[in-house]
């Protein structure tokens with residue numbers, strides 16, 4: 618009897634914790650299609666959905682809708698980990714529905730077991746979460762009828778009409794488009810063990826162009842070409858090399874993408890990923906925008922605007938994120954959001 622009581626108490630505590638951990642969010646304004654949206658293509662956007670980045674995901678969605686001429690033509694695909702208990706998943710769905718009651722959104726469950734044995738520890742623990750690898754499996758997670766998807770990280774704001782990015786011409790054979798950064802030191806993304814191994818390093822010799830760094834937080838993916846090219850298996854191959862043969866890189870899910878796609882991605886204008894606003898992976902210091910126009914602000918790196926704002930130590934650019942914050946604060950006025958609507 619006593620054992621049962623203890624078990625019940627433990628279950629009740631766990632349930633209360635799981636339910637209580639998610640903060641409350643307020644409802645975003647409804648965004649409607651403008652004139653000229655008849656026949657607009659459906660834009661498919663994939664993002665992850667988890668408790669840690671929920672606040673960032675919701676502000677990202679708000680930013681996309683706020684700047685789209687045809688917001689009702691956007692279909693969101695949220696990817697949640699199968700490792701989340703049903704109760705947590707229900708809470709995530711509730712938060713999503715509270716913020717965006719009429720949003721066309723599907724929640725896909727990513728089987729975290731697919732990557733469990735393939736993740737090697739990186740410089741930052743947040744990069745080692747299985748859900749961080751879900752972008753590798755979008756071609757399997759999304760229905761076959763979806764032939765193109767825009768993958769967006771959960772720490773960014775879109776401040777332009779996402780239809781412009783969606784319309785990227787991938788040319789005759791690219792499976793992936795993203796801004797490239799050819800001035801970044803490509804060598805530094807891989808270890809000496811990689812570069813000194815002829816079989817590994819020779820993979821870059823037959824690429825269309827010299828390989829360049831690109832950030833995997835913003836990608837336009839042709840899912841038909843991805844499926845035909847078997848890219849998921851190619852990415853998994855490098856994860857297995859890293860795990861079982863030699864430590865060939867230090868970051869998380871990014872280097873496998875470089876190994877498979879660098880030199881063959883379709884370049885997108887830099888305005889679509891002004892990344893690094895979260896500083897580096899260790900200190901998360903304040904950063905400035907890169908020169909040039911801005912269509913997307915990305916707080917990649919350790920520092921996240923909601924954490925810095927909550928801590929009372931925001932960076933100057935975090936002020937741009939604050940108006941998109943849907944977190945409900947007790948007793949606070951909702952006046953910041955009015956500036957966005």
Ligand SMILES: *[C@@H]1O[C@H](CO)[C@@H](O)[C@H](O)[C@H]1NC(C)=O
Pocket residue numbers: 802803804805
């Ligand atoms: C690029 O990075 C590698 C490895 O970290 C380093 O040895 C090399 O000197 C760097 N090259 C330049 C031009 O900075």
